[in-house]
Each structure stands twice: as C-alpha cells, then as structure tokens.
Amino acid sequence: MAMDAGCIVISYFAAAGMRGTFFSDTNWPFILGALVPAFLLTALNNESYATANLEDPFRSVAKGLQAYMLAISTVIFIAFCLKASTTFPRLVVAIGSGFAVVLLALGRYMFVRHMKTIIGGNPFSIILLYDADQPVPDGDFSVVIASDAYFNPDVHDPVMYDRLAQSLAGADRVVVACSPERRVAWAQALKGANIQSEIFMPELNALAPLGISTHGTVPTIIVAAGPLALFDRFLKRSFDIAMAAGALLVLAPVLAVIAILVKLDSSGPVFFKQVRIGRGNQMFRMMKFRSMRTERSDGAGERSTARDDDRVTRVGKIIRSTSIDELPQLLNVLRGDMSIVGPRPHALGSRAADKLFWEVDERYWHRHAAKPGLTGLAQVRGYRGATMFEDDLRNRLQADLEYLEHWSIWRDVKIIVLTFRVLLHRNAF
Structure with missing residues (x-):
C-alpha cells in the first residue's frame, strides 16, 4: 500500500514539476490528496492486496491499474459535480496519470516478483x-x-x-x-x-476438477467450463480482429514479396494448407506460406521437419527460421478459425517418439477448449520445433493447459510481446 501511494505521489510531483506549477498552483495538491485515499479504498475493495492477487505479478498489475482508473474517474466526477472545471489542473492530472500507470505497473510487477527477497521469506503462512x-x-x-x-x-x-x-x-x-x-x-x-x-484429495488428480456446482440439491464436480464468458469472448475476438486486420494492412507489401519469392523459388502454390485440430476438437484448414517442395509436402504432418531437411526449399529455410511462413494464419484469425494467442494447432499425424500426440498424454484433447493461436505460452517458453521425445509434447501441453486455466487479455498482450524474443529460435527450422 505504501509503495502504491508512493508511486502516485511521485508521479504527480513529477507532473507538476514538468508543468512548472509545483509551487504556483495549489489545486493539484488537493486532487492528489483526494486521489490517494480514493485509490487505496478502491484497491482494498477490488482485492488488490488479497493473497491470490499478490502471487501473480500480472494479476497484481491488472488489479492495481483497475483500482487507479476507478479512483481517478471518481475524483474527476466529483470535481465535475462541484463545478471545479475552471480550476481543475487538467494537464497535471493527465501527465500524472500517465506516470502513475507506468510506475504502478512496474512497481507492482517488481514487488510481487521479488516479494520473498524483499520481505525475507514467504509472506503467506x-x-x-x-x-x-x-x-x-x-x-x-x-x-x-x-x-x-x-x-x-x-x-x-x-x-x-x-x-x-x-x-x-x-x-x-x-x-x-x-x-x-x-x-x-x-x-x-x-x-x-x-x-x-x-x-x-489426491484422487481428484485424474478428474482435474475446476470447481463445484449442483444439480438440484446434489453437488457435482465441474470438470470443464466450456468457452470463455460472453464478455471475455467478445473482448478476445475484438482484440484478434483488430490485431489481425492491422497486421495484414501493415505487412501487405512484405507478404506480397514473400509470395512472389515462394513462387519463383519452386513450382507449386504459394500457400500450403493443412488440416489441423481447432477449438472444440473441430478440424480446419490452416494456411502457411509453402516452404517445402510440392511433391514432397507432408499433408498429414507425420514427419517432423528436421534440421537441414532436404524437403525445404531455399526460400523455405529463411521463412521457417524467422517464422514468416506462419503469417498467412492472420487470415485464419479473421475467419474465426484461430486466435492471435492460444495453443498452437497440430496436424493430425503429429507424433512424439513415434506416438500420436494423444497417445502420449490423455490430457491432450483438453487443450482444444479454446481457439488455436498464432503464438502461445508454449512458444514463448521455447517449446517449439520437432517433437523427438515424449517430454517435448508434455512440456507444450502443460504450458497450453496453464494458459487456458489463467487466461486474461493482459496475458495475451504479454505473450505477444514475448513472442518477438523467440522469432529467431534454435528450434525453428
């Protein structure tokens, strides 16, 4: 709480200093004096300091920013009702709010990440x-x-x-x-x-329940929750459309050049379409830039691509190593087959250690509760490329299930940002 209040105070002090009104304007201190307690009350009300929200740095950041936006909106509304618009320090509040959002996010993230070190042990008994x-x-x-x-x-x-x-x-x-x-x-x-x-109740490991419900007066265990809530689905779909449409618009010249190079490099279509498993275990045709020779393409995906694979064309090596071959999947996102972020879709014949993916781990089908994504938690953790061993799949599956269990739009944004760090990866070939 002290750190949050300090972030807000420092932000407004800095804003007033930048505006040159630190001593000449007496209005902004009154705003700050009302904002800090309003923020702390709001933060307490939305459980920003609850144990569950102090164990995940991104959840902590989201709760803190939510509390700040509610608090500043309340202060502005009160100022409007009191007809204080002529003396309201608009620029100081705007600049201070910008600083506060950044400092609150950084402060909360770093505090939760290093809480055990700061406090000197696990703070939760x-x-x-x-x-x-x-x-x-x-x-x-x-x-x-x-x-x-x-x-x-x-x-x-x-x-x-x-x-x-x-x-x-x-x-x-x-x-x-x-x-x-x-x-x-x-x-x-x-x-x-x-x-x-x-x-x-260790025997529940096999059921992996999500919660408790009732049928009439008889309690039941929830083993699957189905799709996201209506608002969450609307938010994620809106985010997908905005990101995919914007990316296609910006990358259109690059996509055109890649298409021409693929066509000139070897005979065959520009795009490679392959049946993959999507949301609800329904199949769809996923698009990629063709990176292999047409006559040697593996439609079922039974053979993983190896390093120095003789099936890959010259242009194909470049676009595969940089993940450019995946960009046509933005069209799949616009069509609604895929999402920007989600578990990566697999081909029907994909194998790990000579076993089909679903033969390695029976939880494999659980990952299809959401739309597959262009990128995902498994990818940013480095789990990509050929699945030579069973653990190669299990690592990806565990990351996918973790993503589904803890979805938030904030996490999608984080994964997109982290994706740029792994575009050039040793397992991309």
Missing part, C-alpha cells in the same frame, strides 16, 4: 495438518503439525477447539491430509475456524 496414518504431502508449508497431538475432529470438545484455534492463529491457509473417512469430520471442524481451509 500455510499450515499442514496431517493424520498419523497419512503421508506428508509435498509442498512449501510454513508449519507442519501431526493433528493427533492437537486435535481430533471426531471429538467435540471446546478445549480441543481452542487448541486448534491457537495453532491456526495468524495463518493464511490450513491444509489437511486425512483419510477419506475423516474428511467430513475435518470439514465440519474447520468451517468455523475463520481461515481458508482445504482438504487434500
């Missing part, structure tokens, strides 16, 4: 309670307690409940490892503990 007959699960726990020495959930004793409360005082979470027969008893005991309480 997690207690593990485990029954004597249960193994101690792996994890970064602050305190590990054998529950039998402190508490028996089957015995309702005020003294025992008090002992449990004292053991959990000051913790952020408590996790219980117990046998299936004792889970209900533990759940009942912890519901009044005034702390986030969780119970290990």
Whole structure:
C-alpha cells in the first residue's frame, strides 16, 4: 500500500514539476490528496492486496491499474459535480496519470516478483495438518503439525477447539491430509475456524476438477467450463480482429514479396494448407506460406521437419527460421478459425517418439477448449520445433493447459510481446 501511494505521489510531483506549477498552483495538491485515499479504498475493495492477487505479478498489475482508473474517474466526477472545471489542473492530472500507470505497473510487477527477497521469506503462512496414518504431502508449508497431538475432529470438545484455534492463529491457509473417512469430520471442524481451509484429495488428480456446482440439491464436480464468458469472448475476438486486420494492412507489401519469392523459388502454390485440430476438437484448414517442395509436402504432418531437411526449399529455410511462413494464419484469425494467442494447432499425424500426440498424454484433447493461436505460452517458453521425445509434447501441453486455466487479455498482450524474443529460435527450422 505504501509503495502504491508512493508511486502516485511521485508521479504527480513529477507532473507538476514538468508543468512548472509545483509551487504556483495549489489545486493539484488537493486532487492528489483526494486521489490517494480514493485509490487505496478502491484497491482494498477490488482485492488488490488479497493473497491470490499478490502471487501473480500480472494479476497484481491488472488489479492495481483497475483500482487507479476507478479512483481517478471518481475524483474527476466529483470535481465535475462541484463545478471545479475552471480550476481543475487538467494537464497535471493527465501527465500524472500517465506516470502513475507506468510506475504502478512496474512497481507492482517488481514487488510481487521479488516479494520473498524483499520481505525475507514467504509472506503467506500455510499450515499442514496431517493424520498419523497419512503421508506428508509435498509442498512449501510454513508449519507442519501431526493433528493427533492437537486435535481430533471426531471429538467435540471446546478445549480441543481452542487448541486448534491457537495453532491456526495468524495463518493464511490450513491444509489437511486425512483419510477419506475423516474428511467430513475435518470439514465440519474447520468451517468455523475463520481461515481458508482445504482438504487434500489426491484422487481428484485424474478428474482435474475446476470447481463445484449442483444439480438440484446434489453437488457435482465441474470438470470443464466450456468457452470463455460472453464478455471475455467478445473482448478476445475484438482484440484478434483488430490485431489481425492491422497486421495484414501493415505487412501487405512484405507478404506480397514473400509470395512472389515462394513462387519463383519452386513450382507449386504459394500457400500450403493443412488440416489441423481447432477449438472444440473441430478440424480446419490452416494456411502457411509453402516452404517445402510440392511433391514432397507432408499433408498429414507425420514427419517432423528436421534440421537441414532436404524437403525445404531455399526460400523455405529463411521463412521457417524467422517464422514468416506462419503469417498467412492472420487470415485464419479473421475467419474465426484461430486466435492471435492460444495453443498452437497440430496436424493430425503429429507424433512424439513415434506416438500420436494423444497417445502420449490423455490430457491432450483438453487443450482444444479454446481457439488455436498464432503464438502461445508454449512458444514463448521455447517449446517449439520437432517433437523427438515424449517430454517435448508434455512440456507444450502443460504450458497450453496453464494458459487456458489463467487466461486474461493482459496475458495475451504479454505473450505477444514475448513472442518477438523467440522469432529467431534454435528450434525453428
């Protein structure tokens, strides 16, 4: 909170100094004096300082900027209602807001990234309670307690409940490892503990549930959530159209030159179209600049491209190593087959260690819950090129599933920016 307030104060001081009104104008300090508490109240209300939002730097940045925009909008609205437009320091507020957005974003990102170093350890206290007959699960726990020495959930004793409360005082979470027969008893005991309480259920690994719902009065486990919410789909699709249309407009001369070079280099069509697996496991025809000789192209994708592959043309080597061959997929984005960011689409015959992708890991089909992308989290982490080993696929799959679970428009922007760092990659051939 102190860092956030400091970022805002420094930004407005800098803006007033740039305008030369640091001492001559007395209006901007009043705006700043109203803005800082308004921001802190808004940040508290939108949970900018909640544990979950301080464990992910990008989520922390998004929450902080959201709080600032709401706070400055409130201050401007109040100034309008009080008819203070003649004395309102417009340029100082505009410049100060620009600085504040940048400083808040940088400050929050760096603070969360290095929070353990700044604070001197994990700031979040997690207690593990485990029954004597249960193994101690792996994890970064602050305190590990054998529950039998402190508490028996089957015995309702005020003294025992008090002992449990004292053991959990000051913790952020408590996790219980117990046998299936004792889970209900533990759940009942912890519901009044005034702390986030969780119970290990390792058998759910196979189901990978997303949450809990009900059918009538019977609880159910959510194993798939389907598409993004309506507004999120609208936001992502609008972003895709704007990015794809803008890129095609800017890159049109480059695309025309590449098309001519591909045509002159070898006989055959300019574009290579291949059936790939898209959203909802539906197939579509993905477009690329042709980089291989027509008579030796692999329509099913059964053979991964190797370094110094004799099927690749001279122009093909260049456009493959720079990922330029992927640019026609901007047309797939406009058609709605693909997105700018998402799991990369695979050919039907793609293999890892002589196994079809879905034979390597049964979670493979889960990655198709969203539209495939021009780039993705797996690509910016360097997982691209031939899949010679099963782990080559598993690494990509894990990144794809992580992207789907934690999607946000901010993350899409981050992945696009990071993509430029891996356009020239040792595995691009």
